[in-house]
Amino acid sequence: MLKLEDIHKFYGKGKEKKVEALKGINLEVEKGEIFGVVGFSGAGKSTLIRCVNLLERPTSGKVLINGVDLLTLSPKALRAQRKKIGMIFQQYNMLESKTIFHNVSIPLILEGRPKQEIKEKVEQLLDFVGLKDRIDHYPNQLSGGQKQRVGIARALATDPDILLCDEATSALDPNTTEAVLDLLRKVRDEFGLTILMITHEMNVIRDVCDKMAVIENGVIVEQGPVIDVFTEPKTEIARSFVQTVLNDNLPNSVKKLISDSNQVSNIYRIIFKGASTGAPLLSTTAKQFAVDLNVIHGLITELQGIPFGNLVVQFSGDQQEIQRAVQFISEQEAVIREVSDNAI
Numbered sequence: 379m380l381k382l383e384d385i386h387k388f389y390g391k392g393k394e395k396k397v398e399a400l401k402g403i404n405l406e407v408e409k410g411e412i413f414g415v416v417g418f419s420g421a422g423k424s425t426l427i428r429c430v431n432l433l434e435r436p437t438s439g440k441v442l443i444n445g446v447d448l449l450t451l452s453p454k455a456l457r458a459q460r461k462k463i464g465m466i467f468q469q470y471n472m473l474e475s476k477t478i479f480h481n482v483s484i485p486l487i488l489e490g491r492p493k494q495e496i497k498e499k500v501e502q503l504l505d506f507v508g509l510k511d512r513i514d515h516y517p518n519q520l521s522g523g524q525k526q527r528v529g530i531a532r533a534l535a536t537d538p539d540i541l542l543c544d545e546a547t548s549a550l551d552p553n554t555t556e557a558v559l560d561l562l563r564k565v566r567d568e569f570g571l572t573i574l575m576i577t578h579e580m581n582v583i584r585d586v587c588d589k590m591a592v593i594e595n596g597v598i599v600e601q602g603p604v605i606d607v608f609t610e611p612k613t614e615i616a617r618s619f620v621q622t623v624l625n626d627n628l629p630n631s632v633k634k635l636i637s638d639s640n641q642v643s644n645i646y647r648i649i650f651k652g653a654s655t656g657a658p659l660l661s662t663t664a665k666q667f668a669v670d671l672n673v674i675h676g677l678i679t680e681l682q683g684i685p686f687g688n689l690v691v692q693f694s695g696d697q698q699e700i701q702r703a704v705q706f707i708s709e710q711e712a713v714i715r716e717v718s719d720n721a722i
């Protein structure tokens with residue numbers, strides 16, 4: 379559906395001034411998927427999303443939509459393709475002096491659609507985002523969340539296939555963020571849209587995305603299904619993003635237990651996902667091997683409807699038997715690693 383191939387983007391001219399904001403980005407988003415790109419400020423997120431609709435022209439690479447490279451299109455063909463790509467922004471980009479009706483109708487007016495058709499379409503879109511009663515209001519009469527709903531209605535006006543979300547919830551409080559994310563999910567479910575979003579907030583990725591990528595210094599350092607990155611982050615930066623929402627820091631009492639214990643403390647972190655969360659893995663292990671298991675800290679939650687657990691367990695018993703038990707768990711649908719004093 380949407381594929382970025384080896385995208386490079388340089389800003390500035392001359393050797394000294396050149397900034398390489400994107401350094402060979404490869405990314406693929408399937409139809410109907412919600413794909414989130416997370417990164418710190420300056421990582422290249424805005425540049426990346428703006429390269430998809432050529433608001434920024436990549437210096438090299440391919441922007442493929444259904445196999446067609448936008449960079450090869452004539453201006454006319456590009457204009458037609460761009461109608462298929464909607465976009466919403468952190469700051470909403472509303473015309474403050476125009477009504478909500480007018481703001482949503484702008485893309486349709488630009489297309490020269492008949493007045494009656496515009497009226498019907500705008501009413502239908504505002505109804506979809508739950509703001510039909512605000513049709514004659516002005517942007518400054520709306521809350522941030524309502525403005526973003528208007529932004530979504532406007533982005534949908536041209537019946538796009540792809541929706542780009544540029545930090546769409548970053549200016550909103552947590553409850554409003556949740557409501558806007560629910561609406562984006564509804565947009566995907568009802569219109570079958572493909573959604574690419576950039577954010578610095580990992581809770582947004584957790585709550586709405588199917589797949590994700592982590593960008594750092596213009597490079598995608600990690601990508602995959604959200605559940606995989608959350609359960610097994612491979613890079614330090616991904617791990618730190620995951621920690622911002624799944625606080626798996628150990629309480630001081632547990633840290634003390636680890637640092638006070640002898641060389642071998644036999645404390646392990648076990649990460650379960652999917653079916654294994656429901657399976658009685660710990661009791662099976664305790665029955666099968668001569669070990670006692672003591673859960674000293676833990677979290678069990680759900681990610682994208684998939685159960686997910688992160689438990690810290692102390693093993694006691696014969697050292698060889700503990701090793702066999704650990705080996706057994708590692709062969710199940712779970713990740714297990716020892717928690718030592720310097721890797722808490």
Ligand code: ADP
Pocket residue numbers: 389390397398399417418419420421422423424425426
């Ligand atoms: P993010 O959205 O993750 O904060 P950006 O894509 O805005 O990152 O920026 C990536 C890098 O490109 C930064 O080093 C930034 O300073 C630089 N940059 C962004 N836009 C421009 C521009 N118009 N001219 C020069 N450098 C830019």
